[in-house]
Amino acid sequence: MDLPLLKNDLKALIVKELNLEGRDPASIDDRAQLFGPSQEGAIPSLGLDSLDALQLAMSIEEKFGVRIPEGPEARDIFASVDSIATYVASANVAPKPSV
Amino acid sequence: MARGAVAAGEDRIWLTGLGLVTALGSDVATTWPRLVAGDRGMSPLTLFGTAGQRSAMVASADLGGVFPPGYRPKEWSRTSLFAWKAAREAMVGAGLANIDGERLDGRRVGLVIGGTTGGMYETEALLADLHANPNRTDSLVEMISQPLTATGDRLSGALGPFCRVRSLCSACSSGANALIVGALWLLSGEVDAVVAGGTDGICRLTLSGFNALAATDPERCRPFDASRKGLNLGEGAGFTVLERASTARARGTKPVAELAGWAIGAEAHHITNPEPSGAAAARVISRCLRRAGLSPADVDYVNAHGTATPLNDAMEAAGLRLALGEHVERIPVSSSKGQVGHTLGAAGAVEAVFSALAVKEGIILPTMGLEQPDDACRLVHVMHRAHVSPVRAALSSSFGFGGMDTVLLLTVPELGPPQATALRRVAVTGAAVLTPHGLDDGSGASTLVDGSRDLEPAAAAGALAIDLTPLLDVGRARRLDRPARLSAVVVERAIAEAQATGSPLDGADVGLVLGTAFGSLDPSAAFMHRLFEKGPRFASPAEFPNLVPSSPVGHVSIYHGLRAASLATADLGTSGESAVVQAIELIAGGEAGALVAGSVEEASNLIERIRFCLYEGAPEETRSAPRRQRSEGAATLVLEAEAHVRARGGQPLAWIGAVSMWSELAPESLPPPEDPSAAHVVLAHDSADARVLVARSGWAGAKCTSVAASCGDHEGLGAAALVAATALVARGVAREVLVIGTTQGRGYAITLVSPDPASPALPRVATP
Numbered sequence: 001m002d003l004p005l006l007k008n009d010l011k012a013l014i015v016k017e018l019n020l021e022g023r024d025p026a027s028i029d030d031r032a033q034l035f036g037p038s039q040e041g042a043i044p045s046l047g048l049d050s051l052d053a054l055q056l057a058m059s060i061e062e063k064f065g066v067r068i069p070e071g072p073e074a075r076d077i078f079a080s081v082d083s084i085a086t087y088v089a090s091a092n093v094a095p096k097p098s099v
Numbered sequence: 100m101a102r103g104a105v106a107a108g109e110d111r112i113w114l115t116g117l118g119l120v121t122a123l124g125s126d127v128a129t130t131w132p133r134l135v136a137g138d139r140g141m142s143p144l145t146l147f148g149t150a151g152q153r154s155a156m157v158a159s160a161d162l163g164g165v166f167p168p169g170y171r172p173k174e175w176s177r178t179s180l181f182a183w184k185a186a187r188e189a190m191v192g193a194g195l196a197n198i199d200g201e202r203l204d205g206r207r208v209g210l211v212i213g214g215t216t217g218g219m220y221e222t223e224a225l226l227a228d229l230h231a232n233p234n235r236t237d238s239l240v241e242m243i244s245q246p247l248t249a250t251g252d253r254l255s256g257a258l259g260p261f262c263r264v265r266s267l268c269s270a271c272s273s274g275a276n277a278l279i280v281g282a283l284w285l286l287s288g289e290v291d292a293v294v295a296g297g298t299d300g301i302c303r304l305t306l307s308g309f310n311a312l313a314a315t316d317p318e319r320c321r322p323f324d325a326s327r328k329g330l331n332l333g334e335g336a337g338f339t340v341l342e343r344a345s346t347a348r349a350r351g352t353k354p355v356a357e358l359a360g361w362a363i364g365a366e367a368h369h370i371t372n373p374e375p376s377g378a379a380a381a382r383v384i385s386r387c388l389r390r391a392g393l394s395p396a397d398v399d400y401v402n403a404h405g406t407a408t409p410l411n412d413a414m415e416a417a418g419l420r421l422a423l424g425e426h427v428e429r430i431p432v433s434s435s436k437g438q439v440g441h442t443l444g445a446a447g448a449v450e451a452v453f454s455a456l457a458v459k460e461g462i463i464l465p466t467m468g469l470e471q472p473d474d475a476c477r478l479v480h481v482m483h484r485a486h487v488s489p490v491r492a493a494l495s496s497s498f499g500f501g502g503m504d505t506v507l508l509l510t511v512p513e514l515g516p517p518q519a520t521a522l523r524r525v526a527v528t529g530a531a532v533l534t535p536h537g538l539d540d541g542s543g544a545s546t547l548v549d550g551s552r553d554l555e556p557a558a559a560a561g562a563l564a565i566d567l568t569p570l571l572d573v574g575r576a577r578r579l580d581r582p583a584r585l586s587a588v589v590v591e592r593a594i595a596e597a598q599a600t601g602s603p604l605d606g607a608d609v610g611l612v613l614g615t616a617f618g619s620l621d622p623s624a625a626f627m628h629r630l631f632e633k634g635p636r637f638a639s640p641a642e643f644p645n646l647v648p649s650s651p652v653g654h655v656s657i658y659h660g661l662r663a664a665s666l667a668t669a670d671l672g673t674s675g676e677s678a679v680v681q682a683i684e685l686i687a688g689g690e691a692g693a694l695v696a697g698s699v700e701e702a703s704n705l706i707e708r709i710r711f712c713l714y715e716g717a718p719e720e721t722r723s724a725p726r727r728q729r730s731e732g733a734a735t736l737v738l739e740a741e742a743h744v745r746a747r748g749g750q751p752l753a754w755i756g757a758v759s760m761w762s763e764l765a766p767e768s769l770p771p772p773e774d775p776s777a778a779h780v781v782l783a784h785d786s787a788d789a790r791v792l793v794a795r796s797g798w799a800g801a802k803c804t805s806v807a808a809s810c811g812d813h814e815g816l817g818a819a820a821l822v823a824a825t826a827l828v829a830r831g832v833a834r835e836v837l838v839i840g841t842t843q844g845r846g847y848a849i850t851l852v853s854p855d856p857a858s859p860a861l862p863r864v865a866t867p
Contacts, residue, residue: 018577018641019577019578021568021573021576021577051312051370051371051640051641051644054311054640055641058311058636058638058639058640061637062633062637070313
């Protein structure tokens with residue numbers, strides 16, 4: 001799976017599904033923290049919350065056919081666009097066209 | 100004063116009848132012993148297919164084989180049936196009605212119903228038909244036959260007459276709020292008894308939604324347990340008959356318990372997650388005790404909301420700890436949801452009934468499913484079995500989506516001081532309306548009724564052209580759907596107008612009441628179509644909380660930080676009036692210092708298609724006018740208690756004068772204007788019904804215009820009419836304005852009075 005392309009798809013998905021109006025998907029850093037408050041000195045977090053996590057998990061499964069596990073495992077996967085892309089790619093499932 | 104005597108200006112609210120339909124039984128006599136015995140009503144759902152659902156473990160209820168006289172299945176949703184059964188039981192118990200639902204005397208009885216899903220279960224079957232065959236017009240037209248108000252209509256037929264009816268929604272605190280509205284009606288003296296409760300039935304939408312939120316436990320739920328995974332949906336109804344102690348005593352009726360205190364608040368935190376510190380919940384608990392004139396030392400039991408979701412139970416334990424102080428180490432706390440599930444809009448009323456029985460019987464109920472209490476939920480838990488122990492006072496908490504918190508205090512009769520019956524004067528201090536002309540405030544809206552801005556129907560049809568983006572902070576507004584955005588804009592403008600004089604309003608003192616006719620019809624249909632198309636795994640967790648009728652209230656209270664009493668009302672074409680009257684009652688009764696109140700209606704493809712079918716299907720001769728496409732809009736007033744507006748140095752734009760409502764709507768009883776030449780009547784819709792009512796009132800000589808000509812046509816126009824009326828008074832165009840809205844043979848009349856000179860009348864106080 002083409003990782004840069006996958007990351008772009010994920011960023012577009014995040015902006016669309018979580019209604020990040022006016023946000024350019026390309027402006028999301030691959031390594032930026034997605035959830036919770038920003039950490040000092042780090043790339044600013046997107047500040048998403050648990051409801052966003054549920055919506056994102058559902059839409060990733062819908063678009064990529066990859067099921068995100070619940071619980072602490074999800075926390076690591078959802079750390080950044082990088083980590084989601086790595087997980088989705090390693091799940092080794094061909095992208096499913098969204099219906 | 101002798102024990103039991105009530106001074107003038109004071110009274111108490113007694114529960115004199117109770118009714119229940121739960122998974123443990125279809126009446127109190129069956130449910131209560133099973134509840135005390137620790138029975139659990141959960142089993143896998145059989146009402147509809149549950150393939151692909153995360154959890155199908157629910158607490159289903161049935162009616163025990165009893166149906167209303169002349170029962171016609173098409174007219175009765177399960178939700179309405181539950182309500183009928185429980186309301187009838189409460190009325191029979193109180194001696195208000197016999198078992199056939201016939202009334203035993205001529206008292207003025209009101210009805211308040213809280214709920215969230217209404218006829219959604221039945222509507223889902225129609226949506227399934229439409230999903231399979233999009234051209235089925237019969238299913239389409241039936242779609243709007245079970246709005247939230249349908250239960251009130253069915254109960255009015257089967258158990259009425261009711262002199263007034265209110266349908267309200269505040270998500271999972273709806274049932275508790277129904278009791279509060281009833282109590283305020285009684286304290287105002289305008290009714291002699293109130294049948295108040297909540298009802299909800301399990302449906303695909305709620306099961307899929309809570310599953311999508313991962314808020315359910317596939318096994319039987321475990322409130323406060325370290326291993327808890329979420330809730331089990333339940334269903335049923337809880338109803339009470341409430342009466343003033345003075346009238347109950349006069350007819351020799353003994354109370355089950357006293358509704359001694361109550362409080363409503365909004366968390367203004369998050370649409371699905373509770374405010375984790377518990378501080379928001381604690382504020383409401385403390386206000387409830389203050390209203391009762393009691394303290395944590397008087398409380399012997401807490402019937403918790405206790406949904407068994409990880410977030411709720413930890414928040415609630417923290418909130419109880421904050422509110423009860425050292426007494427939290429003494430007061431037993433339990434949740435009944437491990438036995439009857441989470442009955443959503445019914446839960447607050449069902450659990451108020453449980454709490455009243457706990458007080459009456461001296462029994463502390465258990466938390467079933469609790470084996471290993473969570474360290475994050477340190478409380479005096481009641482595990483495995485009920486205890487026999489005197490209960491002087493029981494708190495009953497309810498927390499709903501959007502942070503809609505309500506707490507009730509049930510006590511033995513006459514434990515605390517009585518409630519004041521005096522009403523407070525209510526001022527209008529700000530107003531705003533969104534119409535096809537854009538955004539107007541309470542000074543500028545007078546031209547909406549002077550003919551200068553009348554529009555051709557086509558120009559007012561469909562979605563408003565106004566771009567809301569520059570009017571909102573889109574980052575913070577990202578979760579707000581269309582109705583929430585329309586509301587947020589008018590609420591902001593109305594508050595800005597109120598703050599043009601005096602010191603700013605404090606969000607802690609401001610609440611929000613919005614009316615809606617049908618709730619989120621199109622989004623609910625879209626949610627269900629997606630479910631039919633892709634299965635429950637792909638139900639949208641983010642969309643689900645937007646489908647409860649109180650969702651715009653929750654979103655806007657969060658967006659604007661409004662933390663006082665907040666809820667939604669529904670009354671078809673008079674939803675705006677119902678919300679404003681609800682807000683006036685809450686302020687006049689001392690439940691809030693300031694409330695923003697009005698309505699919001701969004702353009703709807705579904706309603707348009709239904710209206711087209713109805714119009715095309717009607718005989719040609721009955722089509723009085725060309726079919727008019729519906730518009731959308733939002734309108735709100737800022738209403739403040741007199742003391743509140745004076746304390747902050749604000750200036751009223753108008754005072755609320757007389758209020759008359761619902762089936763008791765009697766314009767001849769409205770005080771006529773002092774000077775008809777300085778009076779104005781504003782109609783929401785220019786209907787023959789409304790014109791007849793005006794002609795029957797003392798206002799027949801006043802100028803009469805309607806907002807529909809300039810604002811387009813939708814169910815929430817009553818609030819727009821009230822904004823225009825405010826502007827007429829504020830600009831000195833009229834000294835007194837009467838607003839009349841009618842729907843389905845009932846309606847509202849509200850007068851606004853000029854603040855100069857200050858000679859306002861109170862909201863109508865009946866003389867029993």
